[in-house]
Amino acid sequence: MIELRNVCKSYNKGLLRAVDDLTLAVPPGEIFGFLGPNGAGKTTTIKMIVGILAPDSGSIAIEGRDNRSEPLACKAVTAFVPDEPEIYERLTGLEYLNFIGDVYGVPAGLRAERAGRWLDKFELSAVAGDPIQTYSHGMRQKIVLSGALLVEPKVFVLDEPLTGLDPRSAHHLKEAMRGHCDRGGTLFFSTHVMEVAEKFCDRIAIIHKGRLIACGSLDELRRQAGESQSLENIFLELTEP
Template identity: 45%
Template sequence: MLSIKHLTKTYRGGKTAVSDLSLEVESGDIYGFIGHNGAGKTTTIKAVVGINDFESGEICIDGISIKEDPMTCKTRIAYIPDNPDLYEYLTGIQYLNFIADIFRISKADREQRIADYATAFEITSALGDLISSYSHGMKQKLAIISALIHKPKLMILDEPFVGLDPKATLTLKNIMHDMCREGNAIFFSTHVLDVAEKLCNKVAIIKEGRLIASGNIKELTKGESLEATFMEVVSDVETNS
């Protein structure tokens, strides 16, 4: 579903944010991407969704290159950044219809999906209000619904649980599981290792732009907690560097 091969991204001034990173996200995966602040998680994610260009390597979504055919790739993915920028002069329902128009979702399908997701996230009564009046959590819920409305094959999320209340967090987790049971995939970054441990079947650990561990979470942790494994792997890299 998502193939990253030898990705390298260098910013102006010569700083290498991501170096020779490779990983594979398959259908059915809930794949966690973890690392310290500044490790290269967001840079990688922005390259995957076509925001950041990159010097070398290849990124394919469902077998299609993000560089060669970005428009087709973007019809198959949904991206939620860590701090979504929404059009705050629109109402919630206007924004969702705008996104549905972009993806050419039929009137019947959009109405049903909006109703279902708005009920699940408990924001139905607020859809007629201006987005500028929403709390951070409400904006996050709206961004999630807008990402789900076209039924993406791959969801890419950067710290998706920040700002969500416990019930909305559980709702999102259940939706993620449902998507993967249908053969789709999730790739998301998080600082909350307990969430990754309970939710993911695979994880990748990145440090200073380099992938230092990845794979099936049970095989990677070997009976330890993900937190303990993370600290051990990072410590080993620091010792040997």
């Protein structure tokens, strides 16, 4: 469960309002897609949810706990994957996963089973012992995702997770996320790929210039925008400069 209430964030002493009075809730069991043009405030919102940025005002709760007053409790149930896989290049893939397992307190037995599963699915088993420095962009993305999946948290927050993934890995990820939400977990993810949002998300929000301009299921958005429009058309119409 993720709840944002009247969240605001600005840069340059208020000159640039990145997120403007954002209120939304993502209940357990829901795949929530977060769309918006470049610079709309998606990444800023995501960074505030996971505690990388602090909102100027408003509140964010994860599983009912405020992420500023109880940050560790919130972080313990959240896994985050950023849009750029900037991770420790000089560690091997296995060392990185072990580090994540250590800091999230994943028991060693579970770690081996989960890591083995995801390394296999993402076809990283052969390179897991190599330094991350030697990985391609897509492989780095997959090792960060493996780290997040290793934790098996209640809440996944993924910033454009499909960028750089090959189709097979993207399929495995989507399958895993569907299963996670079917088991009562929560997924909040941003994407630029309209087809993915259309087919994959239970609900979609569109943010533009920091403000939430639409939120609901695909059918609800269609009803708001006019009959039988594609998500791409709805998006283009709503975010027209």
